[in-house]
Amino acid sequence: MNEKIIIKSEKLCKSFSNGGIQQHVLKNLDMQIYEGDFTVIMGPSGAGKSTLLYALSGMDRPTLGTIEFSGERISEKNQDQLALFRRKHCGFVFQQIYLVDGMSIMDNILAAGLLVNKNKQQVLKQAKEMLKSVGLNEQIWHKFPTQLSGGEAQRAALIRAMINQPDIVFADEPTGQLNSQSSDMVLNTLTQMNEAGQTIVMVTHDLKSARRANRILYLQDGLIQGEYHLGKYQGSDEKRHEKLAAFLLEMG
Ligand code: ADP
Numbered sequence: 413m414n415e416k417i418i419i420k421s422e423k424l425c426k427s428f429s430n431g432g433i434q435q436h437v438l439k440n441l442d443m444q445i446y447e448g449d450f451t452v453i454m455g456p457s458g459a460g461k462s463t464l465l466y467a468l469s470g471m472d473r474p475t476l477g478t479i480e481f482s483g484e485r486i487s488e489k490n491q492d493q494l495a496l497f498r499r500k501h502c503g504f505v506f507q508q509i510y511l512v513d514g515m516s517i518m519d520n521i522l523a524a525g526l527l528v529n530k531n532k533q534q535v536l537k538q539a540k541e542m543l544k545s546v547g548l549n550e551q552i553w554h555k556f557p558t559q560l561s562g563g564e565a566q567r568a569a570l571i572r573a574m575i576n577q578p579d580i581v582f583a584d585e586p587t588g589q590l591n592s593q594s595s596d597m598v599l600n601t602l603t604q605m606n607e608a609g610q611t612i613v614m615v616t617h618d619l620k621s622a623r624r625a626n627r628i629l630y631l632q633d634g635l636i637q638g639e640y641h642l643g644k645y646q647g648s649d650e651k652r653h654e655k656l657a658a659f660l661l662e663m664g
Pocket residue numbers: 428429430435437455456457458459460461462463464
């Protein structure tokens with residue numbers, strides 16, 4: 413496993429006030445994310461997986477505690493500073509595929525790329541290369557998101573998330589809305605990106621998705637209750653599936 417820490421949380425707390433009642437979702441949570449890893453966060457529904465992902469990525473501020481991202485204390489940044497930070501360092505994909513419906517696939521990706529790199533020719537060249545590398549060829553570039561299958565659209569969303577070469581891609585249940593075949597295509601893309609060096613943090617409750625990771629964290633009762641290390645994914649493998657299932661059984 414890679415030993416270089418890219419994100420580190422210390423005593424991370426996140427609470428919400430729901431109808432006047434304080435709900436403590438994350439409770440003094442210490443954790444690290446390592447560069448080059450494909451980390452998965454699992455845990456029961458409502459455990460706070462999304463909340464944790466949003467805190468680690470600077471989408472939301474912690475109630476208490478610190479988060480260091482590449483040595484920078486992002487927990488002390490205000491919302492505007494965080495927005496800039498995210499644009500530069502993070503890529504996001506969600507269960508809901510957030511592509512702009514009124515724009516072609518290529519325009520969606522260019523719009524994201526041009527936020528950071530003003531050289532349109534450069535961004536265009538890179539977008540084409542990246543789309544091709546995940547099997548999205550020319551015939552789909554000028555289509556609109558609703559004309560694509562879920563798997564194609566989510567892969568396009570991944571390219572958009574990666575067009576600015578983020579330090580980390582955060583994925584919150586990225587296959588949650590997809591059928592099995594589309595899920596596999598998206599998971600293959602994520603695996604391929606990780607093989608090329610992209611650090612990934614993904615929330616999932618699905619074992620088939622989780623086994624793509626080399627490090628699995630289990631969140632429950634506001635803390636990381638367990639951690640499991642698998643080698644890097646190298647194709648479908650019964651043993652890998654069994655090991656992970658045994659870990660989850662132990663946790664759940
Ligand atoms: P998970 O992703 O593990 O299913 P979440 O992180 O979405 O869980 O939510 C954890 C808990 O925090 C839930 O009980 C949810 O109601 C609460 N929560 C999450 N976001 C908010 C919010 N913005 N306002 C109030 N409560 C929230």
